[in-house]
Amino acid sequence: MISNQILQSTLEGMKAITRVDLCITDTEGSLLAGTFPEAETQEAAAYTFANSPADAQVLGNYQFFKIFDDNQLEYILVACGASEDVYMVGKLAAFQVENLLTAYKERFDRDNFIKNLLLDNLLxxxxxxxxxxxxxxxxxxxxxxxxxxxxxxxxxxxxxxxxxxxxxxxxxxxxxxxxxxxxxxxxxxxxxxxxxxxxxxxxxxxxxxxxxxxxxxxxxxxxxxxxxxxxxxxxxxxxxxxxxxxxxxxxxxxxxxxxxxxLIYQLPSSLCKMFISEIFEGKTPEQFDEETLQTINKFFENSLNVSETSRQLYIHRNTLVYRLDKLQKTTGLDLRVFEDAITFKIALMVVKYMSSKEEVFDGRKF
Structure with missing residues (x-):
């Protein structure tokens, strides 16, 4: 169905070109759009015309036209004036609205097709x-x-x-x-x-x-x-x-x-919990102090480069080595070794994934 706003815009465009006032009602005679204040006075006549066998009719100073969508009556168009020129404008306006109905219907059909295609609702x-x-x-x-x-x-x-x-x-x-x-x-x-x-x-x-x-x-x-x-x-x-x-x-x-x-997103929760338990032995990264977490993150950001990490953290190289040794004692993983670093990085991501699911593990909420 075309919105009333589109119908109003169409009628205003037609009036600007032809200087003929127009209005559109539904099949019950209710006004949907119009370009002249007296349009509402034609609602009763439009309803009567909708139930007549004629496709076009002149009543007083107004001409009435039926607008169809696939042979089904959709709207009544009213043109103000009884001359032949007004009749031509009315027919053109009715034709324009019928084309709009076809275009909108095609768009609706395509929209429905794409939705069903996306949702796997089609054979x-x-x-x-x-x-x-x-x-x-x-x-x-x-x-x-x-x-x-x-x-x-x-x-x-x-x-x-x-x-x-x-x-x-x-x-x-x-x-x-x-x-x-x-x-x-x-x-x-x-x-x-x-x-x-x-x-x-x-x-x-x-x-x-x-x-x-x-x-x-x-x-x-x-x-x-x-x-x-x-x-x-x-x-x-x-x-x-x-x-x-x-x-x-x-x-x-x-x-x-x-x-x-x-890959982590597609892992079952049970496997994630088991992996976290094995890596952190009952602890979680949230239990590490802020200094340790900052060191870990910065070390990964700098591709396991000890010198660059210590420079960006404004600490001595030996201090960074001490922190990494301390972490190794806690987790059994040496982040200076590539394989251990990968394992630890994946473990951090698994913890983040579990936290997003608000899972509970060993009494703590992930």
Whole structure:
């Protein structure tokens, strides 16, 4: 169904060109849009005309026209004036609204198809049949973006993203829940993931220009067949969740750059608890003092470089070595050894993952 705002804008545009006043009612005669103050006085006549067999009729100084959608009566258009010129304007206006109905219906059908495609609600044969009917190319490189915005501005964000991609006819923008917008974007041959990052930044800039400031975007891998779009969508959804846990400061997260975080996210809780217990022997990183945690983080940031880490911490090299030796006694892991460092890093990430799930381990809440 076309919004009343669109109908009003259409009638105002027609009046500006033809100087003929127009109004539209529903089949019950209720006024939906109009360009003249007396439009409401035609509601009763519009209802009577809707139930008559005629497709067009002149009543006094007004001409009435029926607007159909697939042979079903949708609206009544009223043109002010009884001349032949007004009749022509009325027919043109009715034709314009019927075209709008077709366009909106096609967009609605496509939107429904994309939603069902993303959610795996279609059989394989239905995917190809409906894609063909809707003139959507089956073999094309596509990627799914999941755009999360601040609560309360969902509709504004949806329209903003649609406007950004209005001139790209092969892209689709839809919404699957209150805060999440999905962009299914066609990817040109040779277009890299760096260019997809750039596209994500353009969306963020466009939304911020519309005063929607809290925006996060995740995207999946590129797929080549329409049936695989749901896979890219699931990857993007996983990237969003993994990003919240391990990369909370990043506004753009790509599935192919999740690294170890993606593996940890798919581990069962029981295995995570056992791993933490083995590494920390009943302790958790939260029980380390602030000095130790700062040393660990800085050491990893500097790729296990003792000299650079001690310089950035403003401590003597021997002091850093002492702290690392102390940590080794506590955990049995020497962070100066690559294999031990990897084990410890993964353990920290597992703890962060468990904390995000608010799991309870040995009486402590993760």
């Amino acid at each position: 394989l044969i239905d995917i190809y049949n409906r894609a063909k009917k809707l003139q959507i190319e089956e073999q094309a490189r596509r990627v799914c973006f999941v755009i999360e915005t601040e609560a309360g501005k969902e509709m504004s964000a949806l329209e903003t993203v649609r406007n950004i991609y209005a001139n790209r006819g092969h892209d689709f923008v839809t919404a699957v829940d209150g805060r999440t917008i999905i962009l299914v974007r066609e990817v040109r041959e040779g277009e890299s993931f760096e260019e997809l990052d750039h596209a994500a930044r353009e969306v963020i800039e466009g939304l911020r220009a519309a005063e929607i400031l809290d925006v996060n975007i995740a995207y999946g891998t590129i797929v080549k067949d329409i049936k695989d779009v749901s896979r890219s969508y699931k990857e993007a959804m996983m990237a969003r969740e993994v990003g919240k846990i391990f990369y909370p400061d990043q506004t753009i997260v790509a599935y192919n750059k999740l690294g170890i975080g993606r």
